[in-house]
Amino acid sequence: MKTLVIVSHPTPDQSRTIKALEQLAARLPNVSVRNIESLYGSDLNGFDVAAEHQAVEAADRVVFLFPIHWFNLTPMLKAYLNQVWSYGWAFGPNGEALKGKEMLVVVSAGATEFTYSAEGLIHSTIDEVLTPMKASALYVGMDYLEPLAFYSAMGVSEATLDQFRLAFAGRLTQPTESSAQL
Numbered sequence: 001m002k003t004l005v006i007v008s009h010p011t012p013d014q015s016r017t018i019k020a021l022e023q024l025a026a027r028l029p030n031v032s033v034r035n036i037e038s039l040y041g042s043d044l045n046g047f048d049v050a051a052e053h054q055a056v057e058a059a060d061r062v063v064f065l066f067p068i069h070w071f072n073l074t075p076m077l078k079a080y081l082n083q084v085w086s087y088g089w090a091f092g093p094n095g096e097a098l099k100g101k102e103m104l105v106v107v108s109a110g111a112t113e114f115t116y117s118a119e120g121l122i123h124s125t126i127d128e129v130l131t132p133m134k135a136s137a138l139y140v141g142m143d144y145l146e147p148l149a150f151y152s153a154m155g156v157s158e159a160t161l162d163q164f165r166l167a168f169a170g171r172l173t174q175p176t177e178s179s180a181q182l
């Protein structure tokens with residue numbers, strides 16, 4: 001079971017949560033990490049598409065790790081999907097490279113868990129906010145796993161970060177859904 005973690009954060013110097021989770025992922029066995037801003041800066045068209053394809057092809061599970069900014073993906077993550085999930089590779093004729101792989105979305109969010117509820121300010125759950133990722137996963141034949149969200153993730157204490165690390169490591173080391181059913 002090989003896991004690829006694609007990390008994106010537009011301002012890494014200001015990141016605590018995503019950075020802590022990225023560093024943890026890099027230490028786990030059978031997990032490889034690609035930070036797209038470290039690799040390509042903020043160049044929306046600068047992706048080494050062949051290298052990105054190779055990294056995904058070698059993985060059984062693809063994890064996207066990023067902060068929620070304006071209830072959305074980061075600009076580089078959106079650009080990654082636009083550039084890397086190409087016609088003829090991810091979809092279209094013979095485009096089955098992602099089929100059968102798992103997608104796990106892991107996000108940090110500054111707002112509270114209550115804000116992300118039907119009764120909360122935005123009248124939307126995190127699952128609803130992440131609908132584009134779910135739709136993209138299903139469109140290319142991936143198994144979309146239940147997302148993992150870390151709420152109230154601004155100015156977090158080291159103790160809270162430890163709880164985040166524990167939950168994240170638990171999900172990253174979980175067997176595939178299909179193998180769990182065997």
Ligand SMILES: Cc1cc2nc3c(=O)[nH]c(=O)nc-3n(C[C@H](O)[C@H](O)[C@H](O)COP(=O)(O)O)c2cc1C
Pocket residue numbers: 009014015016017018019066067068069070071072107108109110111112153154
């Ligand atoms: C430009 C910007 C927009 C943000 N928009 C949201 C948002 O829409 N919803 C939310 O819950 N938090 C929002 N936040 C808070 C971030 O999600 C939070 O600071 C981040 O997830 C914490 O992780 P980090 O320490 O790795 O940056 C925003 C932060 C910034 C800087």
